[in-house]
Amino acid sequence: MTDERREISAEDVCILIPTLDEAATIGDVVDDFQELGYTNVVVIDGGSTDDTRKIAHEHGAQVLTQSGEGKGQAVREAVSYIDVPYVLMLDGDGTYDPTDAETMLEPLARGYEHVIGNRFADMDDDAMKALNGVGNRLINRSFRFIHGADYEDILSGYRAFTVDSFNRLSLDSDGFTIETELAVECVKHGVETTVVPVSYSARPEESETNLHPIKDGGTIILALYSLAKTNNPLFYFGSLGVGGIAAGGAIATYVLWRWLQYGVGHEILALVSAAAILLGVQLLMFGVLSDMLVTLHREQRRRLEQITRNARDQRPANESDRAFEYEDEGSEQRDE
Structure with missing residues (x-):
């Protein structure tokens, strides 16, 4: 990280939104970012069976359909199309606040290369089930113990990063463990990473989650341990x-x-x-x-x-x- 501060304009940022059956919320998410001046919105869809792609396109987003499966593959494929230096990535389920965009991007202007939004800093009471909360904290402690860095919320889907730093990482996760792999790779490759507080809201009632706490939590723990092979x-x-x-x-x-x-x-x-x-x-x-x-x-x-x-x-x-x-x-x- 350098002391020199750079100016980041909205034109320098791509809003990247991986989606799967998010028709209930994707339109509002795209609209909110465009009202803030971020017109370069890319939605990469994993084969939704509802109207996610149609709604995103109608609201002005550039819509891509991923060639493979899983969030990790979608993110890697989408970044290869991005021709601006900065990416702000979030889920399309309406749980993250677009007004936190400036908070997320500000560290990049100070020279950081990867920013993680800490959901626990301002989380609605009903935004996360008790079992999910326990699992998240267990995973964060495991990450800190195994990989030696405290990123507070490694499973957060709200990320800001430079395209250059992303391209330095060796990512091969195809599924939802992409956030875990991003955190481990940042430690492994010495990517300047920081954490900022963000708001986290409950999913709208009409939006259904694709995660399974026990099964997915076990998969993430195994991923943390497996990734230690090359990092620790x-x-x-x-x-x-x-x-x-x-x-x-x-x-x-x-x-x-x-x-x-x-x-x-x-x-x-x-x-x-x-x-x-x-x-x-x-x-x-x-x-x-x-x-x-x-x-x-x-x-x-x-x-x-x-x-x-x-x-x-x-x-x-x-x-x-x-x-x-x-x-x-x-x-x-x-x-x-």
């Missing part, structure tokens, strides 16, 4: 290694107890115990080595990015110097 390998392989050592130790304790208590030997269980402990130790060592490699890679990437930034900062001055030299040479030739 010491935790990923270390936890597997500790699990193997603990399991082998428990079996070994049982075998020893049976031999001391009854004089009964369990050769096969003893071999299983030894194998589990050996595998656990190897995984733990592999986790340590992987963590060293990831740390080295991040340091090298930071250095390369710094060199690139320095070269970019110096280029205009050098180019202008050459322009002056060329102009002087031309003047001398004309004088002759």
Whole structure:
């Protein structure tokens, strides 16, 4: 992040709205943004069976139908069509407040590359069920523990980001875990990220959710753990290694107890115990080595990015110097 502040106009921002059967709310969402001056509204639809696409088009949005399935695939496909530097992304269910757009975009003007809207800062009492609230907080704590960053609300669908930073991320999630993957990739690639408070309202009665708290929550937790493989390998392989050592130790304790208590030997269980402990130790060592490699890679990437930034900062001055030299040479030739 730099101290220099940039001016972001409405023409520099694309409002990106992934949808699936949001006919009840999408028209109002598009209208609200256009009234605020954001006329570049892109709705990418995942094959709605209602009138979502028709309504969005009638209200002035550019409508795309995604070629694949899932919110993650829709977002990646839509960003590839965007030709402005900034994206403000939100769901089309009417739960996010368009008037928070300035709050979301302001950090980008200060040099941040990714902004997350914290729903818990101003949430309606009936906006989230108790089970969903518990699950969200559990997921946020798990993210903080596994990936070492506190983004407060990693499942928030209200995001603002630069297209350049998005293109640096290695995203392959096709479903609703896209928000989780975005948060992990921001940590992994050192994307300057901040969190701002936003309002979060209850869904209108006529709008139905596509999420299933228990099933989807479990999927997100598994995604957090799986993504630790490349972002925090010491935790990923270390936890597997500790699990193997603990399991082998428990079996070994049982075998020893049976031999001391009854004089009964369990050769096969003893071999299983030894194998589990050996595998656990190897995984733990592999986790340590992987963590060293990831740390080295991040340091090298930071250095390369710094060199690139320095070269970019110096280029205009050098180019202008050459322009002056060329102009002087031309003047001398004309004088002759």
